[in-house]
Amino acid sequence: MSKECALLHQMVRDLPRMKVGYNPAFVPANGIYFLFENGETAHGGDRIVRIGTHTGHGNLPKRIFEHLYTPNKDRSIFRKHIGRCLLRRDDNPFIKFWEIDLTKKADRERFAHQIDASEQNLVEKAVTDYMANAFSFSVISVEEKSDRLNLEGRLISTICQCDECHASPEWLGKWHADTHISFSGLWNIQGQKEKPLTLHELGGLSEQIKGG
Ligand SMILES: [Zn+2]
Structure with a gap:
């Protein structure tokens, strides 16, 4: 599996890279994003640490x-993961409140008064700061939702099932309680058990990226 994963990393590292302050005009309306994180390396360069996509068209x-810059963990499972790890690392008891989802009105009415809003804002800010400092990303355009969702899982699995991709000893994700994250070195829980992409399929993807 390592050859496929090495090729995938090379392809994605050759794409334009964006980070905080990026121009949103360079992000296609539909596609898949790849995140890199400071200090994380594999296959002779930066290591892909998360792959994601979207469902809604455009x-x-x-x-x-x-994910990266909107201070609302309940809109982004990725922000929730980063917050969990920062709080666990810092042995911060606020983690029990961080786990509460306040999206539904009934839950807000039930729990909001128990949660120290200023503490919550501090954690959201810490997550946003971490996002801005640690992550950069690249994107590929994939128009069809079914293609995006299929490809997302297979890309994740290509990395997850690689023998050579490992998190650094200091990787923040090692603080995560879910071993899907802490063992895999990826900020992804779903999609780890799909069929990895073949070299042939990766070649086709590479042509598609260059063509698009
Ligand atoms: Zn690998």
Whole structure:
């Protein structure tokens, strides 16, 4: 599996890279994003640490912005993961409140008064700061939702099932309670058990990226 994963890393590292302050005009309306994180390396360069996509048509730019820079963990499982790890690392008891989803009105009415809003804002800010400092990303355009969802899982699995991709000893994700994250070195829980992409399929993907 390592050859496929090495080729995938090379392909994605050759794409334009964006980080905080990026121009959203360079993000296609529909596609898949790949995240890199400071200090994480594999296959002779930066290691892919998360792959994601979106369901709503035309929503890739909005989805990336929600994950990285919108201070609302309940809109982004990725932000929730980062917060969990920062809180566990710092032995911060606020983690029990961080786990509460306040999206539904009934839950807000039930729990909101128990949660120290200023503490919550501090954690959201810490997550946003971590996002801005640690992550950069690249994107590929994939128009069809079914293609995106299928490809997302197979890309994740290509990395997850590689023998050579490992998190660094200091990787933040090692603080995560779910071994899907802490063992795999990826900020992804779903999609790890799909069929990895073959070299032939990766060649086709590479041509598609260059053509698009
Ligand atoms: Zn690998």
